[in-house]
Amino acid sequence: MIRKIFIAFSLLLLIYMFWPTSSKISDFKALPNSAKSTLSGDTVQIPNVSAYFSNNFREFVIPFYIKNYQQNSHLPFPPLRLNHPPEYSWEVIKKHTETTYLEELVYPLKNSLYVNGYEIFRPDGTPIFYSVPKLEEAGEEWSTKATLRLYNSNILIRIIVWAGIVYSIILISKLSRKIIIE
Amino acid sequence: MNIPKLTSILNNSLFYLLLFLFAFIPLYPKFPLFNIPGVFVAVRIEDLLIALVAAIWLIFIWISKEWVILTKDNIFKAFALFFFIGLLSLFSAIFLTHTIVLHLGLLHFFRRIEFILLLPICATVFTTKKRLTFATGVLLLTLLTVNIYALGQQYLDWPVISTTNSEFSKGLILKLTPDARANSTFAGHYDLAVYLAIALVFLSVIFFIVKKFWKILILALGGFSLFVLILTAARVSFVAAFVGVISALFFAKKKKYLIPIFIILISVGAYPSQLRDRFVSTITVNLLNLGQRYEGRNLNQQLESKLNIPTLPYKMASRSALVSPFASATAGIPVDITPGEPINEVDLAVYRSFQIRLNIEWPRAANAFLKNPFLGLGYSSLGIATDNDFLRSLGEVGILGTFTFFLILLSIWKKIFKGIKNENRMIRFFSAGSLSMIITFLVNGLFIDVFEASKVASLFWIMLGLNLAVLNFREPISITRNGSPLSPRP
Numbered sequence: 209m210i211r212k213i214f215i216a217f218s219l220l221l222l223i224y225m226f227w228p229t230s231s232k233i234s235d236f237k238a239l240p241n242s243a244k245s246t247l248s249g250d251t252v253q254i255p256n257v258s259a260y261f262s263n264n265f266r267e268f269v270i271p272f273y274i275k276n277y278q279q280n281s282h283l284p285f286p287p288l289r290l291n292h293p294p295e296y297s298w299e300v301i302k303k304h305t306e307t308t309y310l311e312e313l314v315y316p317l318k319n320s321l322y323v324n325g326y327e328i329f330r331p332d333g334t335p336i337f338y339s340v341p342k343l344e345e346a347g348e349e350w351s352t353k354a355t356l357r358l359y360n361s362n363i364l365i366r367i368i369v370w371a372g373i374v375y376s377i378i379l380i381s382k383l384s385r386k387i388i389i390e
Numbered sequence: 391m392n393i394p395k396l397t398s399i400l401n402n403s404l405f406y407l408l409l410f411l412f413a414f415i416p417l418y419p420k421f422p423l424f425n426i427p428g429v430f431v432a433v434r435i436e437d438l439l440i441a442l443v444a445a446i447w448l449i450f451i452w453i454s455k456e457w458v459i460l461t462k463d464n465i466f467k468a469f470a471l472f473f474f475i476g477l478l479s480l481f482s483a484i485f486l487t488h489t490i491v492l493h494l495g496l497l498h499f500f501r502r503i504e505f506i507l508l509l510p511i512c513a514t515v516f517t518t519k520k521r522l523t524f525a526t527g528v529l530l531l532t533l534l535t536v537n538i539y540a541l542g543q544q545y546l547d548w549p550v551i552s553t554t555n556s557e558f559s560k561g562l563i564l565k566l567t568p569d570a571r572a573n574s575t576f577a578g579h580y581d582l583a584v585y586l587a588i589a590l591v592f593l594s595v596i597f598f599i600v601k602k603f604w605k606i607l608i609l610a611l612g613g614f615s616l617f618v619l620i621l622t623a624a625r626v627s628f629v630a631a632f633v634g635v636i637s638a639l640f641f642a643k644k645k646k647y648l649i650p651i652f653i654i655l656i657s658v659g660a661y662p663s664q665l666r667d668r669f670v671s672t673i674t675v676n677l678l679n680l681g682q683r684y685e686g687r688n689l690n691q692q693l694e695s696k697l698n699i700p701t702l703p704y705k706m707a708s709r710s711a712l713v714s715p716f717a718s719a720t721a722g723i724p725v726d727i728t729p730g731e732p733i734n735e736v737d738l739a740v741y742r743s744f745q746i747r748l749n750i751e752w753p754r755a756a757n758a759f760l761k762n763p764f765l766g767l768g769y770s771s772l773g774i775a776t777d778n779d780f781l782r783s784l785g786e787v788g789i790l791g792t793f794t795f796f797l798i799l800l801s802i803w804k805k806i807f808k809g810i811k812n813e814n815r816m817i818r819f820f821s822a823g824s825l826s827m828i829i830t831f832l833v834n835g836l837f838i839d840v841f842e843a844s845k846v847a848s849l850f851w852i853m854l855g856l857n858l859a860v861l862n863f864r865e866p867i868s869i870t871r872n873g874s875p876l877s878p879r880p
Contacts, residue, residue, distance in 0.1 A: 288761070290760065316760070317486065320761070361487075362485070373790065376474070
């Protein structure tokens with residue numbers, strides 16, 4: 209019985225890991241009523257990065273990309289949502305990224321979409337701190353900027369990791385039995 | 391040179407080198423030999439010495455054919471599996487989750503191999519009672535020296551080497567400031583406290599092995615170590631030490647000695663010390679949320695403290711060059727305090743110590759585990775510390791790596807547990823000490839990354855290796871053997 213459950217689990221894990229998903233940042237939609245950033249560092253300098261100036265706030269941006277990511281992945285469940293300290297954006301987006309929140313949408317063992325938000329105005333238009341800079345793009349002023357970065361993985365890598373996980377579980381199971389009856 | 395003679399030379403060389411290491415690892419301050427880019431963990435002389443010992447040991451087990459027996463042992467298999475999963479986790483972290491850089495991941499991976507390898511080395515080399523007696527002597531003298539040096543730092547301004555931040559870890563020679571805590575040669579008071587906790591556990595069982603005169607010396611050394619442990623004011627290690635000593639007395643079947651232990655515990659609790667103050671703060675500030683909190687000097691500061699970067703100005707008009715919006719040292723309030731934090735300095739330190747764990751380190755490890763539950767995000771992905779070894783393990787090597795690590799401990803525990811039923815007093819008490827040391831380490835691991843703290847982690851595996859050797863004693867020294875050095879003789 210345990211063997212059957214394990215085989216079923218291994219096959220399901222393989223299907224999940226093999227299942228195609230978003231592989232490039234252009235697979236993700238632009239935020240509604242936004243202007244795509246043409247600033248240096250937001251276009252081609254760093255792989256799989258794009259940024260949008262808009263008046264959309266976190267409460268809208270994150271659910272928007274969760275839905276978009278799930279649609280791209282054709283999976284029956286949404287990606288996992290992880291909240292990170294904003295300063296982590298220097299590691300996962302790029303150095304000197306301006307940030308007020310950073311979230312990661314992840315399909316474990318597949319790929320991750322980081323969403324970095326820079327919100328310097330409240331929804332009512334008041335600035336969050338004194339002398340906030342202007343967010344200008346396409347000749348307009350905006351309240352927020354959302355930067356996306358996708359970390360993708362190669363299918364071959366995923367298969368190797370899957371094989372390693374399954375093999376490790378088999379070895380652990382055998383060794384546990386030996387140690388317990390020792 | 392013939393093979394038996396060469397194995398004998400190698401075996402003797404390993405014995406003397408290990409004796410040297412037993413003193414060198416705890417005593418040599420953490421002076422960096424060379425730094426690794428991207429991290430302030432440095433390679434030190436002791437790493438090279440352990441590598442040298444490991445290289446000689448590999449040659450020794452190869453030519454003595456001991457590796458054939460060794461590789462059949464379950465502990466060895468558990469080590470091999472743990473390292474395999476560690477490598478798989480590194481592979482996944484580099485190519486799948488993109489969460490580490492190769493050289494840092496490998497550095498952390500090899501550090502774990504370095505510490506753990508000391509177990510089979512010691513188990514293979516300390517094959518006689520005479521050798522174990524030498525080892526015990528060196529370890530006790532080292533403990534005495536560590537304690538004396540800690541007192542020197544506390545009261546005589548002896549130099550301090552610390553690795554508590556990136557600047558100190560360059561090998562700066564410092565002095566203890568009035569409220570700072572002694573770290574002796576351990577570069578961090580937490581590491582010293584863990585070392586003393588292990589020492590107290592073993593002293594509590596060695597006390598029953600030795601004869602009368604030595605009992606007094608062991609008792610004195612125990613009292614000295616306890617005093618230095620109190621100076622470190624490390625709450626978790628203090629609790630872990632007492633849990634360890636109590637379990638050692640249980641395993642050694644010396645329950646009547648629990649009464650003096652409880653009397654000592656109550657006395658330490660009653661005596662005014664930084665340790666006692668911190669325990670009180672833990673209850674009043676962290677658990678009961680009591681005590682006066684800083685409210686901020688004005689509305690601006692209260693609002694600014696809610697920003698991601700609290701130093702950003704909220705409203706420029708109320709700022710003045712003369713009146714800082716933050717507290718000043720002259721007001722008797724810490725300069726970097728923010729609204730909501732306790733005003734009292736001890737309370738503040740205790741509060742921050744817990745809040746850093748609760749809001750930064752532990753969630754980071756939990757996120758890492760969620761992102762790859764099987765293999766974690768790889769060694770080095772969580773930075774230098776998580777301050778909870780179980781969460782760190784889950785975050786770095788996932789459920790598979792963590793489970794295998796506990797398999798290692800379980801297989802060692804099962805072997806040593808047989809020792810507490812042995813007729814030989816020394817084997818019985820030593821085994822009681824080792825099992826209690828494992829418990830002490832696990833309790834420490836709830837709030838400190840003990841299995842990654844180089845000096846104490848090395849000593850942990852050394853002591854377990856010695857215990858496995860004790861279970862396998864033979865006289866006179868025999869280079870070739872019939873059973874695994876990691877298993878007791880039938």
